[in-house]
Amino acid sequence: MADTHTKLNARYDVTSLRADFPILGEKMRGKRFVYLDNAATSLKPQSVIDAEVSYYTRMGANIHRGAYEFSERATLAFDATREKLAHFINKPADGQIIFTKGSTEGINMVAAGWARRKLTAGDEIVTTQIEHHADLVPWQEVARETGAVLKFLPIDPETGTIRLEDVEKTIGERTRLVAVTAMSNVTGYMPPVREIIRIAHRHNAVVLLDGAQYVSHHPVDVTDLDCDFLVFSGHKMLGPTGTGVLYGKEHLLDQMAPLNYGGDMILKVWNDHSTYKELPDRFEGGTPNIAGIIGLGAAVDYLLNLGMDKIAAHEHELVEYLVERSAGLTDVSVYTAQDPEHRGGIFSFNVEGVHSHDVGAVLDNEGVAVRTGFHCAQPYMRLLGVPGTVRASVYLYTSREDIDTFIDALSKVKEVFR
Amino acid sequence: MNLNEDLYKEIILDHYKSRKNRKRIETANLHLEAANPSCGDDIDLYLDVKDGQIQDVAFEGMGCSICMASADMMCEAFRGKSVEEAQQLIDKFKGMLTRNESPDFPDEAADLEAMQGVAKFPLRIKCALLAWTTANQLVSPKDKPQT
Numbered sequence: 001m002a003d004t005h006t007k008l009n010a011r012y013d014v015t016s017l018r019a020d021f022p023i024l025g026e027k028m029r030g031k032r033f034v035y036l037d038n039a040a041t042s043l044k045p046q047s048v049i050d051a052e053v054s055y056y057t058r059m060g061a062n063i064h065r066g067a068y069e070f071s072e073r074a075t076l077a078f079d080a081t082r083e084k085l086a087h088f089i090n091k092p093a094d095g096q097i098i099f100t101k102g103s104t105e106g107i108n109m110v111a112a113g114w115a116r117r118k119l120t121a122g123d124e125i126v127t128t129q130i131e132h133h134a135d136l137v138p139w140q141e142v143a144r145e146t147g148a149v150l151k152f153l154p155i156d157p158e159t160g161t162i163r164l165e166d167v168e169k170t171i172g173e174r175t176r177l178v179a180v181t182a183m184s185n186v187t188g189y190m191p192p193v194r195e196i197i198r199i200a201h202r203h204n205a206v207v208l209l210d211g212a213q214y215v216s217h218h219p220v221d222v223t224d225l226d227c228d229f230l231v232f233s234g235h236k237m238l239g240p241t242g243t244g245v246l247y248g249k250e251h252l253l254d255q256m257a258p259l260n261y262g263g264d265m266i267l268k269v270w271n272d273h274s275t276y277k278e279l280p281d282r283f284e285g286g287t288p289n290i291a292g293i294i295g296l297g298a299a300v301d302y303l304l305n306l307g308m309d310k311i312a313a314h315e316h317e318l319v320e321y322l323v324e325r326s327a328g329l330t331d332v333s334v335y336t337a338q339d340p341e342h343r344g345g346i347f348s349f350n351v352e353g354v355h356s357h358d359v360g361a362v363l364d365n366e367g368v369a370v371r372t373g374f375h376c377a378q379p380y381m382r383l384l385g386v387p388g389t390v391r392a393s394v395y396l397y398t399s400r401e402d403i404d405t406f407i408d409a410l411s412k413v414k415e416v417f418r
Numbered sequence: 419m420n421l422n423e424d425l426y427k428e429i430i431l432d433h434y435k436s437r438k439n440r441k442r443i444e445t446a447n448l449h450l451e452a453a454n455p456s457c458g459d460d461i462d463l464y465l466d467v468k469d470g471q472i473q474d475v476a477f478e479g480m481g482c483s484i485c486m487a488s489a490d491m492m493c494e495a496f497r498g499k500s501v502e503e504a505q506q507l508i509d510k511f512k513g514m515l516t517r518n519e520s521p522d523f524p525d526e527a528a529d530l531e532a533m534q535g536v537a538k539f540p541l542r543i544k545c546a547l548l549a550w551t552t553a554n555q556l557v558s559p560k561d562k563p564q565t
Contacts, residue, residue: 118447357457358426
């Protein structure tokens, strides 16, 4: 597999594409800026920034409403992003792309609009202890309100992975919904979602994939995967903040109530009732983040132009390099997924005797940006038995030089905390 | 920037390593758990107050050096003080970190000045304040008129 990755990336020129990201030319704490917090949000290329600005400089108008050219221009640019995203995830004909402000909103839409209406006491929601809070807390609320039961796919303590025999044992006849991440934001672990979906469907359960970490880094084909819902965040895939996507199958979206009732989602309104537009408009009440969605279209263009398979291969190499370089460090415990084929571009660790926040401060002083703490995944922290970790996460513009700077900066931790 | 001069001063690291005030007080009549969920600071603060005097004060928990050192310093500064004096210390400490006020602590609590450097790191201020805001909730609950 490593050979395939190397061949694939023979022409991946990280130096030249870094020039597309203006912020990479900035200094942080007076040092070369090394951005390793991509799991939190991604940096934006100039083309995305330009596209977002172009809405304000060339269009300005609201969409779907104005009777004039500039509104037409904005509407076309806005709708084009939906088409690009459909291509990006290979949307089937019976699926829909709905714009959200991020993965959290997408999950909450399904929780409030579908699960809360469809689940009853004794039904089961199956999830995992490695979810981001955004893919756990909404289900806790659904369970509390409907009397449904929350169940967890066991994490094998030896390998930190989900075993298929445990999936078979956990998902059963009462399982109505399976909500699972495609990639952990803490360890980069990528559960066997394809098999989980297959097993869930055998029991007629609906599967929601949390793609917040996965989609921005890997090729995704929802037609092939056959998940029922997929959420992801625009800002983690080079797009503007406040943008995201809920993909869903039409027959399920037809059972789902919108979160926002009001303008632009109605067909006819009488004094006492209303009728609603077709999919996906029904779920996009109110003026959306037009500039952001237009920017997201430019982000999809950028990613597709580069090639998601190449991006995945580049990150795969970087994490191998990170693991290799970190092997020489003393006093460092690594929590990153062990199996390279089920590991995304995330490197989580702790320095013995030093709190993650303090490690983060030392790295910051060297110009290196990382995330520290619980990573919105407290149950996973309890499972790992740590009060937080330091997380370095890579993306398409991360270079080997970034990794070298990061490893060198780590050696300063013990100098400060003698 | 030299972190050992600006943020992680020796006196702060000494308080971080100290275990003297890290314990549960079984006789405590005031106890509160508090956390900074985003960064992973988590403390249990215990105060034993009799007739308006702080007899004993201690904490348990996990957190970064700034949070733990600040809690340790606070315990040292509070012990033997009246609740009123503790409230004045809380106000002065918050003023130093959030209102850019010059430190003005009594001699026996002068160590607290070492925390002034944290004001230069806006994201760390809440670490330094966790123990203090928790203590404030214990000694001046919101339903009591503030003086």
